[in-house]
Amino acid sequence: MGRYVIRRLLQFIPTVLGTMFLLHYITSLAVQFSGNPVRALFGDRTPPPALLQAITERLGYGDPCLDRKGDPCLWRAAEDGGGWLGTGYEPGLFFDRLHGIFFNFDFGINLRQQEVTDLVSNAIPFTLKLLVIAIVFEAVVGIAAGVLAGLRGGSFLDYMVKISTVFVISVPIFVLGLVVREFVGVKFGNVLRGQDWIPDLISVGVFSPVFKPDYPFASLIIPGMVLGSVSLATTARLTRTSIMENVRADYVRTAKAKGLTNKRVIGVHTLRNSLIPVITFLGVDIGAAMAGAVVTETIFNVPGIGRLVTMSARTGESSVVIGVVTMLVLVVLLANLLVDILYAVLDPRIRYE
Amino acid sequence: MTDVNVKLDALAGVDPNALPLQVKNLHVEFRTRNGIAHAVNGVSFDLRAGETRAILGESGCGKSVTAQAIMGILDSPPGFVTGGEILYRGVDLLKLPESERRKVRANRIAMIFQDALSALNPVFTVGFQLAELFRMHRGMSRQDAKARAVELLDLVKIPAARQRVNDYPHQFSGGMRQRVMIAMALALDPEVLIADEPTTALDVTVQAQIMALLAELQRERNMGLVLITHDMGVVADVADRISVMYAGRVIEEASVDDIYASPAHPYTKGLLESIPRLDLKGQELSAIKGLPPALTNIPQGCAFNPRCRYAQEVCREEPAPPLYQVSPSRTAACHFWKEVKGDE
Numbered sequence: 194m195g196r197y198v199i200r201r202l203l204q205f206i207p208t209v210l211g212t213m214f215l216l217h218y219i220t221s222l223a224v225q226f227s228g229n230p231v232r233a234l235f236g237d238r239t240p241p242p243a244l245l246q247a248i249t250e251r252l253g254y255g256d257p258c259l260d261r262k263g264d265p266c267l268w269r270a271a272e273d274g275g276g277w278l279g280t281g282y283e284p285g286l287f288f289d290r291l292h293g294i295f296f297n298f299d300f301g302i303n304l305r306q307q308e309v310t311d312l313v314s315n316a317i318p319f320t321l322k323l324l325v326i327a328i329v330f331e332a333v334v335g336i337a338a339g340v341l342a343g344l345r346g347g348s349f350l351d352y353m354v355k356i357s358t359v360f361v362i363s364v365p366i367f368v369l370g371l372v373v374r375e376f377v378g379v380k381f382g383n384v385l386r387g388q389d390w391i392p393d394l395i396s397v398g399v400f401s402p403v404f405k406p407d408y409p410f411a412s413l414i415i416p417g418m419v420l421g422s423v424s425l426a427t428t429a430r431l432t433r434t435s436i437m438e439n440v441r442a443d444y445v446r447t448a449k450a451k452g453l454t455n456k457r458v459i460g461v462h463t464l465r466n467s468l469i470p471v472i473t474f475l476g477v478d479i480g481a482a483m484a485g486a487v488v489t490e491t492i493f494n495v496p497g498i499g500r501l502v503t504m505s506a507r508t509g510e511s512s513v514v515i516g517v518v519t520m521l522v523l524v525v526l527l528a529n530l531l532v533d534i535l536y537a538v539l540d541p542r543i544r545y546e
Numbered sequence: 547m548t549d550v551n552v553k554l555d556a557l558a559g560v561d562p563n564a565l566p567l568q569v570k571n572l573h574v575e576f577r578t579r580n581g582i583a584h585a586v587n588g589v590s591f592d593l594r595a596g597e598t599r600a601i602l603g604e605s606g607c608g609k610s611v612t613a614q615a616i617m618g619i620l621d622s623p624p625g626f627v628t629g630g631e632i633l634y635r636g637v638d639l640l641k642l643p644e645s646e647r648r649k650v651r652a653n654r655i656a657m658i659f660q661d662a663l664s665a666l667n668p669v670f671t672v673g674f675q676l677a678e679l680f681r682m683h684r685g686m687s688r689q690d691a692k693a694r695a696v697e698l699l700d701l702v703k704i705p706a707a708r709q710r711v712n713d714y715p716h717q718f719s720g721g722m723r724q725r726v727m728i729a730m731a732l733a734l735d736p737e738v739l740i741a742d743e744p745t746t747a748l749d750v751t752v753q754a755q756i757m758a759l760l761a762e763l764q765r766e767r768n769m770g771l772v773l774i775t776h777d778m779g780v781v782a783d784v785a786d787r788i789s790v791m792y793a794g795r796v797i798e799e800a801s802v803d804d805i806y807a808s809p810a811h812p813y814t815k816g817l818l819e820s821i822p823r824l825d826l827k828g829q830e831l832s833a834i835k836g837l838p839p840a841l842t843n844i845p846q847g848c849a850f851n852p853r854c855r856y857a858q859e860v861c862r863e864e865p866a867p868p869l870y871q872v873s874p875s876r877t878a879a880c881h882f883w884k885e886v887k888g889d890e
Binding site for chain 1: 614617619621648649650651652653656657659661664665666667668669670671678679682683714716730
């Protein structure tokens with residue numbers, strides 16, 4: 194097991210480097226094709242060339258490779274002519290960035306000269322709260338609905354679960370988010386806010402159309418549920434299928450033949466086996482939920498990682514995009530590794546060598 | 547033995563002198579979308595303490611369904627017991643409420659399944675699955691129950707039981723797994739053990755060991771054994787009496803010696819003739835022609851008539867042949883049992 198974990202951790206290296214290069218190249222292309230993002234700081238005014246030049250250098254967009262369309266910015270001509278191993282070239286922008294991130298823990302700064310690490314550490318608590326709400330919601334409601342539907346296949350409840358999950362799966366999250374914001378947050382919320390007897394925590398906090406800093410947890414409940422809803426449908430369906438397969442399993446029949454109560458036959462012998470695929474799905478889904486958070490946070494104006502990356506991508510702030518997405522990739526990789534370890538814990542037949 | 551007395555008190559109406567198991571005119575049907583499958587159509591048999599009764603028949607003849615009906619573990623729906631009685635020491639199990647019925651399972655009537663790998667829960671240790679019986683039925687603590695689990699593994703001759711009790715089913719070999727199944731079935735000292743093809747999934751040498759172990763444990767405990775199988779060799783070795791089933795009916799019932807010496811039903815005869823024999827080497831193996839009927843569409847009259855070389859017009863007419871008394875201790879459901887038996 195230890196060796197397996199080490200091997201998996203080593204596999205992170207090429208994945209992270211590859212992702213970083215892709216991000217680096219995409220953001221460099223954006224600068225090369227749409228021009229220096231620093232210009233945006235001056236709006237309509239034309240800055241003095243010397244000032245523009247100075248700020249551009251200061252913010253890290255001064256590398257000449259950013260003027261050559263399509264240049265991956267891997268190497269630059271060495272100033273003294275010698276360069277790396279006498280090739281005349283030395284490591285370029287990409288390697289500067291790697292060096293900064295991995296040796297100095299310096300992710301760079303955004304256009305307003307804020308440290309990316311500060312931006313991320315300010316944003317991450319909101320995203321974590323949102324994710325916890327989403328995952329708890331989809332796990333509790335999804336598994337409960339799946340178990341009930343699976344135990345009574347073909348019943349009214351089963352059809353309800355089937356129909357509602359198809360509905361949720363087929364509506365994209367940005368449509369669902371906008372609709373919920375408009376009808377639950379604005380329309381229904383306004384009705385609630387018109388009633389004096391409803392506490393503000395509910396009417397202003399929970400049913401707020403956007404994130405409210407005064408209610409940092411309450412106003413994340415509905416965005417969290419929107420974020421969890423798509424995976425909730427998948428969780429419910431997965432649980433349902435898994436339960437339906439397992440209630441007919443031989444070992445469940447054995448459990449019945451042992452004279453165990455129905456509660457124990459289902460709760461211990463059926464559920465433990467049925468939940469193995471569900472729990473692995475939930476683990477992998479943390480990564481998908483982070484991707485979903487980009488959309489949800491933007492819709493509900495939550496100042497989390499997702500909104501940070503959306504806004505930075507719009508203004509072409511390469512350092513923020515690279516830093517945040519690299520962190521997201523690491524989180525997803527770690528989550529997947531945890532899922533694989535958890536899988537071996539849940540199912541003793543699985544052993545990693 | 548005090549343990550047994552405690553158990554008997556717990557179930558009202560138990561007559562200690564009655565037979566441990568009597569099945570009378572049992573009917574089971576499966577209500578499926580494609581119609582009703584008549585899986586068991588009036589099966590009756592008795593089981594004495596210490597006796598081994600083999601239920602013999604092809605796949606799909608209703609023998610496993612009979613066993614599941616006795617245990618009360620039919621998948622329902624679609625399976626329903628539609629008639630008959632299942633008597634445990636005079637108490638009709640079919641009339642008991644589920645909470646009482648549950649206590650009969652494993653305590654008084656236990657069952658061994660065919661494929662021990664799928665019949666054992668893959669995610670719990672063998673020790674947990676054995677100890678569970680003592681914890682749930684006897685209210686023992688985890689430690690005491692675990693100690694009893696080790697004793698049971700010892701009883702079924704699993705080497706290093708103390709260590710192996712913490713292993714998972716997939717860590718055992720096929721034969722060892724079946725021993726674990728046997729240990730589980732015998733845990734609460736049942737009076738009746740139903741073994742549903744206990745050796746089918748095993749290779750021949752292991753089969754013999756498992757059957758010997760079963761026979762030994764049965765002798766020690768004077769336990770009634772219902773052995774469900776299609777293996778004529780196993781039956782000849784261990785059974786006292788045989789019920790041959792075809793299309794959900796018992797078509798012949800006799801002692802093992804009588805059946806092997808002179809079968810009185812053409813189906814039994816066909817089964818016996820289809821055993822490969824060394825002295826007939828080089829000759830074509832005789833087989834029963836055709837296929838067993840679909841249980842949704844059982845032929846009129848004698849269900850075996852389309853495949854039977856003795857069949858005549860009367861066999862194709864309702865009602866199906868009754869169980870004729872062939873001798874004081876055996877019956878056969880064939881109009882022509884005299885010809886079948888005499889024609890040797």
